[in-house]
Amino acid sequence: MLDRMLTHPELLELVNELALQRRIVGPVARDGRYFYEEVTRATDLDLTFNYCVYSPRGALFPPQETLFVFKRTNGTFTAEPVIDVRPTALVGVHPCDIHAIRLLDHVFEQDQRDEHYLSRRAHTMIVGIDCQRPCTEGVFCADMETNAADKGFDVMLYPLSDPGATEPLYGVVYGTSIGRDWVLYGRRGRIPTATDERTFEQYQRHKTDAFPRMLRMKADELPALLDRSYDSLLWEATARRCYSCGSCNLSCPTCYCFNILDETDLSGTTGRRERTWDGCHLREFAEVAGGHNFRPKAGSRLRHRIYRKAKWIRQRTGLPGCVGCARCDRACTAKINSVEIYNQLAEEV
């Protein structure tokens, strides 16, 4: 069921109003690709984007952030946390990335609550935009059941008009009262008609056929497949090409590992604790004090990542650890491909 209908100009007006209250982050064209960037005007966004090279996770979990600053004066030590409370709106988030953000939410809420992430998240509104068809070749979001989202957003936009239509029309579904209030108090759009609902049904039917299945198994069969594949020769054979550059990790929307570093000034009286993205493909990731490395070989690191993405996270959280966006596959200059890995493993056993 649709909640509202918005034309493209109406949506832009709403985003411009939102920009008065929130920092807007959305898809921007650069270098012939799209990237999530901060914009000040709705017209700087391109909501017809196919995919963004990097996921929007950086808006919630930045590549580098200060956790707290500390100071030593006259023998006393004080520390002050740094919490980001800037109101933000992520405008134009595809379902795969919405699923990824749901996983990040879960992870940073669990056990020790991560106030740095959670504050940023609590101040972030998410305007999703649905995909009628795969954004590019090689994605396997349909296999991962992440090519549609029914929660994890404040508003979801369904592009119901044909591509290239002079005036794109969006069917709007509210996810939260924040999203509803934004659209309703903006006094834009109109109530959906029976015709709109029929168009929406057709859209959904068409969508089911539009996404190819890339995997030879269902997502919930992956844990069992990997269980049988721990000793496969595939890991080493594939990883001989691996640079251990971590590009797969760092472009993954669900990777949440980080490193912590303390930095001081030259006098040693003030400093800050910094958090920065880490990745399990990097050689030192599993190295511990004393120099032992639990995963010294690229093959064991590759296996670890695939296990995390398709087995462990799913088993622990019930959420997909991989959302099928294929950013890892595109980021890999060695062209190591996760779909090929799954399918080859399925052939082996």
Next chain:
Amino acid sequence: MKPRIAIFSLTGCEGCSLAILELEDQLLDLLGAVDIVNFREGMTDRAWDIDIGFVDGAVSTPEDEKEVRHFREHCKVLVAIGSCACLGGINTLKHYQGATGPKGRGAIGENGSDAYRRYVYGDKAEWFPTTEARPISAVVKVDYELPGCPMVKEEFLAFVTSLLAGRTFKLPDFAVCVECKKRGTLCLYEKGILCLGPVTRAGCNAICPAFGSKCEGCRGIVSKEALVAAGINLREQYNVELQEVLDDLRLYGAYQEADLP
């Protein structure tokens, strides 16, 4: 007492020494924390009681060799700064001019009048004795290396801060790709450019790819494993002759082990 610091230069452009002077906003803090007692690029005084000595430039002449041994003798801690001092740097390109030797290296005699020397100095070549260009670690024991062309001045500052605080200092052990991803730079491979980022040590904040220029490996090869992968990938995935890659790696890294499989 503040540690006494010296900055020396061998064969190179002294751009790394200059990078220290370019730390304009931090220079006063730096001078508050250390005493600079010997710095050709920056002052006239010369003292030889030195705690930490920084050296830029490669060992490329018999004179360099004598000097670097002298530095070593007078510095408690010796730090190589920049690609020349750490890797040999672009000075090592001379090994590939003129005569052919193993792996295409030109033979360089003690006082030989080689093709490149005649090219540079003409009929005065004999006046400029030269040796094979080497990183300073090939001649004396080096305690730390801060590579890069020029060295990363922020890394220099972080290094001095670490040393003053008594913390260990470590270069990043990961590739430039990490920093491109953190900056949100579009991978140059997506534009069909074979960048050396995947095999090169990070720490430069991936500045070259961020401005559209491929990584040329000035901070050195990050790991042998990455180099092996490069050999396989460029041949199997990109259909590139290994010689091409070696030529690229040679710009800064001719002295490094660059045996591609």
